[in-house]
Amino acid sequence: MISEVLLLPFAPVRGGAWAIRQVIQEAERIYYDPATVRAELARLEEQLEAGEITEEEFDRLEDELLDRLEVASRASAGTGNGTAP
Template identity: 85%
Template sequence: MGLISEVLLLPFAPVRGSAWAVRQVLQEAERIYYDPATVRAELAKLEELLEAGEISEEEFDRREDELLDRLEIASRGGAGTGGGTSR
């Protein structure tokens, strides 16, 4: 039955290939998004913005919390395995 199903599903091969490509792009985007080095760099930039007076303390706290959440997820190993897309 495997050969028959492959022949019948052949017209859908481009769609299946596109879905695979989209999954690969999403995995790479998650890997970069949750990369601890990237998050630390964003935290440093955020602190520079606060010190320069370009953002308020409230904005700093909100964005810092988001970045720390990302760092926590990365440290738990949930990044890059689809853990970030289940929200």
Template identity: 80%
Template sequence: MGLISEVLLLPFAPVRGSGWAIKQVLREAERIYYDPAAIRAGLARLEEQLEAGEITEEEFDQQEDELLDRLETATRQGAGRGDGTAPQ
């Protein structure tokens, strides 16, 4: 951008900066959500809850399906990078 356009757009700098910050937070949240280690830990906790009688078999099946879907998505996304992790 030229100097004139930079000066004219200066009042909008906080908005552009906020947009960048929101994108960074979203990217980090997605990285954590699709982290295979976190998903596997969730599956282990879920199994412990079932064995302890804290949840029913139906609740277990539903939550397990959701976690396995996330794990499959994470694995597919990581396969493109070759390191087994979700994209950043």
């Protein structure tokens, strides 16, 4: 109880840190969401077909997206909730 009283002035800092952690977790969830990655892959293919990006750019970006999809799959298999580590 005494520690709670002594630490009370730091409550806004702890609350702010908690809020930041929540924002980061949500951003990671969206970033590694398989549906999001698949949609980005589809957009990437459309850009290639429209000539908006080169084959080299496509390959590089596709590899990055596939890596994200792999991370999401491993995290989903490891935790069962589909979120990244």
